[in-house]
Amino acid sequence: MVTVGVDLAAEAVRTAVAWLDWSPGRARLERVEAGAGDDLIVEAVMDAAKAGIDCPLGWPDRFVDFVAAHRAGHVQVPEGQEGRVWRRDLALRVTDQVVYEQTGLTPLSVSADRIGHATMRCAAVLAELARRGRPVDRRGCGVVVEVYPAACLKVWGLPYRGYKRAANLTGLGRLVDRLLEAAPWLDLGGYEPLCRASDDAIDAVISALAARASALGLVTVPVGEQAATEGWIALPTAPLHRLAP
Structure with a gap:
């Protein structure tokens, strides 16, 4: 089994892709590419x-509806709600709010932060995957999972x-040291220096590990119909050692 991790930024210069090959007894980092363009990402996936x-x-979903209503001139603030309360559901997806509830971490807002630029790029990548016969289920049920x-x-x-x-x-x-201590079966090979020098590279490796967790069913499952359109962040539900081949 080969799992791929993509640390996707708005531009190739801050994007990294990692390939983990899972074989009996170990997971080996076969390749890491920094400065990854769309074509490389699509081929990897x-x-x-x-x-x-x-x-x-x-x-x-509520942000998409809000933009459509604003374009038509029909924005309405929910009765009894003002400021941050009603804007929260415009800024954060359901999965973002679930991640906060479970970890205390708040993912960047795709509708109110610069990560929206990366998501525009991601949308083009997903469209190309579909064109090539690998349509993406945003709930993570297919080849791609959001991490x-x-x-x-x-x-x-x-x-x-x-x-x-x-x-x-x-x-x-320090992170690389702790990761290798916790996962002695993980072999970074000749790419260890790059992982120690580039946070994009190590995030790509972590994303590939998360993909393994998803493939094994050791992640949270989507709740609500909106996950099909908004996407769903798959959080690990088991310790790292459970990923060991």
Whole structure:
């Protein structure tokens, strides 16, 4: 089994893809590509048993309805609600709110933050996958599953903050150390230096691990019909060692 992890940004320069090959006794990092373009992402997903993409797969249904109503000039604020209360469901998907309830972490808002740019790119990638015969079920039931590395790390008891950007290379190295201690069956091979130098690369690896958890059924299952359009973040429901081949 090969699982793929995609740390998707708005542009290729901050995008990384990782391939994990699962064989008896170990999971080996076969390849990591930083600066990944759309074509590479599509090819990687096409060949994967399961692919975890770190990016929202859709927008909040209520936000989509709100934009349509605003265009028509018919926006209505729910009676008795003002400010943040009624805007919350426009900014956060159901899955974002579930992640917060279960982990205390709030995913970036796809409708009110810059991650919306990455989601536009993701939508084009999903469309190309469908064109090639691999349509994506945004609930995670098909080849693609939406993942959230920080939440995975927290669930697995690993450092989930303080490892991003060049200023935090020490924290990134600490994360890699802790990951390898917790998963002695994980072999980063010749790509370990890159994982210690690039938080995009390590997030892609974590996304590939989360894809493995999804393939084994060790993640949360979608609730509500809106997951089919908004997307669903698959949170691990078992310790990291349960992924061991």
